[in-house]
Amino acid sequence: METRPTNSELEILTVLWRRGPSSVREVHEELNARKQTGYTTVLKLLQIMAEKGLVTRDEESRAHIYTAKSAQSETQTNLVQDLVERAFGGSAHQLAMHALGSKKASPEELAEIRRLLDEMEKGS
Amino acid sequence: METRPTNSELEILTVLWRRGPSSVREVHEELNARKQTGYTTVLKLLQIMAEKGLVTRDEESRAHIYTAKSAQSETQTNLVQDLVERAFGGSAHQLAMHALGSKKASPEELAEIRRLLDEMEKGS
DNA sequence: TACAAACTACGAAACTTTTCGTTGTTTTAT
DNA sequence: ATAAAACAACGAAAAGTTTCGTAGTTTGTA
Numbered sequence: 001m002e003t004r005p006t007n008s009e010l011e012i013l014t015v016l017w018r019r020g021p022s023s024v025r026e027v028h029e030e031l032n033a034r035k036q037t038g039y040t041t042v043l044k045l046l047q048i049m050a051e052k053g054l055v056t057r058d059e060e061s062r063a064h065i066y067t068a069k070s071a072q073s074e075t076q077t078n079l080v081q082d083l084v085e086r087a088f089g090g091s092a093h094q095l096a097m098h099a100l101g102s103k104k105a106s107p108e109e110l111a112e113i114r115r116l117l118d119e120m121e122k123g124s
Numbered sequence: 125m126e127t128r129p130t131n132s133e134l135e136i137l138t139v140l141w142r143r144g145p146s147s148v149r150e151v152h153e154e155l156n157a158r159k160q161t162g163y164t165t166v167l168k169l170l171q172i173m174a175e176k177g178l179v180t181r182d183e184e185s186r187a188h189i190y191t192a193k194s195a196q197s198e199t200q201t202n203l204v205q206d207l208v209e210r211a212f213g214g215s216a217h218q219l220a221m222h223a224l225g226s227k228k229a230s231p232e233e234l235a236e237i238r239r240l241l242d243e244m245e246k247g248s
Numbered sequence: 249t250a251c252a253a254a255c256t257a258c259g260a261a262a263c264t265t266t267t268c269g270t271t272g273t274t275t276t277a278t
Numbered sequence: 279a280t281a282a283a284a285c286a287a288c289g290a291a292a293a294g295t296t297t298c299g300t301a302g303t304t305t306g307t308a
Contacts, residue, residue: 006265010210025284041267043286048265062274062285073222079211080222086134087203092223093233098197098204099220100240109217110241116224117234130295149254165297167256172295186255186304 003052004082005075011035012045013075016055016068023063127176128206129199135159136169137199140179140192147187 005013015027028042046066049055058065080095088095100113129137139154140146152166170190173179182189204219212219224237 007210008266014211014213024286038268040269040286044267044288045265047287059286064286076211076219076222077226079207080219081226083203083207084223084226086131087138087200089138092227093229093237095200095204096220096223096237097240098200099208099216099223100237100244102201102205102208103216105217105244107245110245113217113220113224114238114241116221117238120224120229121231121234132296148256162298164256164299168258168297171257188256 003054004078005049005054008045009049009054010075010079012042012049013054013068013072016066017072021058021065021067023065025063027066127178128202129173129178132169133173133178134199136166136173137178137192137196140190141196145182145189145191147189149187151190 011031012027015030016022019026019030024039024043024046027046028037028039031037031042046055046057050057050066053069055066055068058067080092084090084092084095088098105113135155136151139151143150143154148163148167148170151170152161152163155161155166170179170181174181174190177193179190179192182191204216208214208216208219229237
């Protein structure tokens with residue numbers, strides 16, 4: 001079952017990835033700082049996400065604790081593949097070119113990508 | 125005004141990019157081949173897209189002709205930047221790494237990326 | 249001429265996503 | 279022991295997206 005997070009869900013996941021397991025209040029505080037949001041809005045979203053299996057919920061303490069089910073990098077990979085299919089006709093390397101071209105990367109970042117390329121050629 | 129295409133809109137744009145300026149019927153035929161869709165569904169979408177400014181409409185002939193307003197690569201860049209912001213905290217090179225890592229690219233494609241990297245380092 | 253085919257326009261149903269108010273319970277502080 | 283604060287649950291409104299039926303017009307053809 002491949003459940004892609006919606007935009008709002010992704011915002012919440014981002015908080016969970018940064019903070020680790022968190023209560024609704026904690027997620028809400030961080031989110032609300034950037035973007036005025038109601039407490040129950042975040043609560044409801046987290047409940048829905050728990051139903052969908054995007055997060056797990058620990059009900060031990062009164063304030064339930066939510067944890068992202070998938071690692072950030074895993075979700076990122078899914079999102080990238082989704083975009084590759086929908087907008088790049090399946091060509092991942094074209095997406096990569098766009099990503100690289102769109103913003104100037106630092107020399108370190110460029111070097112990192114070169115290393116990845118090296119590995120990929122070695123592995124073929 | 126930055127109007128991001130929705131999923132359905134992107135599917136239609138993809139057809140327009142491939143075919144060039146097209147009538148509703150032409151778009152519908154191509155779309156319907158892959159994915160059963162009603163004619164008026166495509167019509168309505170194109171009307172909405174015209175309102176939003178995603179496409180232009182030429183009403184000269186009876187069958188109106190629709191044209192994508194933005195080039196494919198431009199829209200791709202927007203989508204990539206959007207994803208970079210929403211899921212990669214603004215780090216384009218991380219997105220690029222994910223894209224490269226997710227699928228095996230051909231040696232030609234890898235070479236192409238190396239050339240891009242070369243240019244970027246030269247240009248800095 | 250008149251019937252069918254090809255079109256557009258438009259409203260609205262069906263879904264999905266987002267937001268929030270209200271209710272009721274447990275905990276904390278006075 | 280009360281009152282206030284902190285919670286979860288839930289329903290449903292609001293907003294956004296997708297799909298399509300119906301009506302009405304123009305064009306092609308028998």
